[in-house]
Amino acid sequence: MKRGLFITFEGGEGGGKSTQLPIAAEYLRQQGIAVIMTREPGGTVVGESIRAVLLNPELPAMHPDTELLLMFAARNEHIQRTILPALNQGQWVLCDRFTDATYAYQGFGRGLNQDRIAKLETWVQGVLRPDHTLLFDLAVDIGMGRAKKRGAADRFEQEHLAFFERIRAGYLARAQQYPQQYRIVQAEHSLEQVTAQMLHYLDEFMAEVGR
Ligand code: TMP
Numbered sequence: 001m002k003r004g005l006f007i008t009f010e011g012g013e014g015g016g017k018s019t020q021l022p023i024a025a026e027y028l029r030q031q032g033i034a035v036i037m038t039r040e041p042g043g044t045v046v047g048e049s050i051r052a053v054l055l056n057p058e059l060p061a062m063h064p065d066t067e068l069l070l071m072f073a074a075r076n077e078h079i080q081r082t083i084l085p086a087l088n089q090g091q092w093v094l095c096d097r098f099t100d101a102t103y104a105y106q107g108f109g110r111g112l113n114q115d116r117i118a119k120l121e122t123w124v125q126g127v128l129r130p131d132h133t134l135l136f137d138l139a140v141d142i143g144m145g146r147a148k149k150r151g152a153a154d155r156f157e158q159e160h161l162a163f164f165e166r167i168r169a170g171y172l173a174r175a176q177q178y179p180q181q182y183r184i185v186q187a188e189h190s191l192e193q194v195t196a197q198m199l200h201y202l203d204e205f206m207a208e209v210g211r
Contacts (some may be wrong), residue, residue, distance in 0.1 A: 001090045005205060006083065008098040008130040012168050013157060014146030015136030015187040020198050021096055027199055028092060033211060036086045039096035040074065043176070044081050047074040055154040064110040065113025071102050072120045079128060100133055100174060105156065109163050132197060132205055135175050136187040140164045143187075145206070 007024075009017040018039075027034045041051040051069050053059065062070075075098075086093050099121050106112045140161055147157055175182035183201045187194055 001088075002093040002209075004087045004090050005131045005209065006087055006093045007135045007205065008100065009096045009136065010097060010100050010133055010171060011105070011136035011173070011187060012138070012140060012143050012164050014143030015138050015185075016146075016191065017134070017187075019138040019191065019206045020136070020185075020195060021094055023096055024198055025201060028094075028206075031206060031211060034089075034091040034093050035094060036082070037094050037096075038078070038082055040069055040078060040098055040101065041130075042074065043078040043083075043095070044074075045079045048207070049106055050074040050077075055156065057153065057158055059155070064106065064112055067110070068102065068106045068112055068117065068120070071106065071126050071177055073157075076124045077078060079125060084128070086175055095130075098130055098133075100130070100171070103174060104167045104170040108166045108173075109159070130181060132201070133175075133178075133182050134185055134201060135171055135182055136171065136185045136194070138187040139189070140168055157170070162210070 009021050009024075009099050011017050021037055028035045035092045036094055040047070041054050050073055054067065054070055054074075083093050083095070091183065099117075102121075103114065107114050107117050144157075144164065147153075172184075175184055183204075185194060185197045185201070189197075
């Protein structure tokens with residue numbers, strides 16, 4: 001059986017990736033592709049429990065290395081129980097955030113050493129990397145404005161604008177560094193325009209694997 005494609009959805013807050021992900025899944029299913037949708041941190045029972053700790057704004061501040069290790073603990077569970085089994089069965093995996101978020105948030109945002117993240121990446125993932133990443137990019141103030149309308153802020157959303165500016169710059173730097181992996185979606189536009197850009201990239205990914 002041909003392995004499925006692993007596609008991750010990335011970006012700062014309020015870029016619409018979580019709204020667009022089910023639209024992408026539906027589009028691919030219409031083309032006869034088996035798809036699962038999942039997210040990080042989370043995607044398993046244990047991972048979702050780790051997510052609750054990571055996002056809880058009432059917990060005292062966490063050491064940045066603790067945050068990093070919890071992200072990878074949740075990721076290990078997710079890879080072993082959800083992502084690899086699905087890919088090996090030929091399903092495409094659409095994942096709302098993955099390790100690029102760790103480079104952006106814990107690396108560029110919190111200032112953790114990139115080599116350290118890379119070591120954990122290799123340790124937990126082996127050779128597993130996303131086949132493609134859709135980066136939903138938009139100005140930080142616009143994204144934060146949209147995110148605020150969703151309700152109470154989680155532990156990350158409480159951070160300052162400068163934190164999110166570093167994250168945006170970090171994602172864009174990675175997109176430049178890995179042009180084969182990344183496609184940038186201009187997320188400031190209307191929902192329909194953002195969807196259209198995303199579907200165009202999905203067509204490209206399908207064509208690459210002869211679907
Ligand atoms: P979400 O808001 O997209 O559901 O993601 C949850 C938060 O977790 C978001 O603020 C980004 C953060 N995050 C990291 O800091 N590092 C990671 O590796 C992942 C996957 C998410």
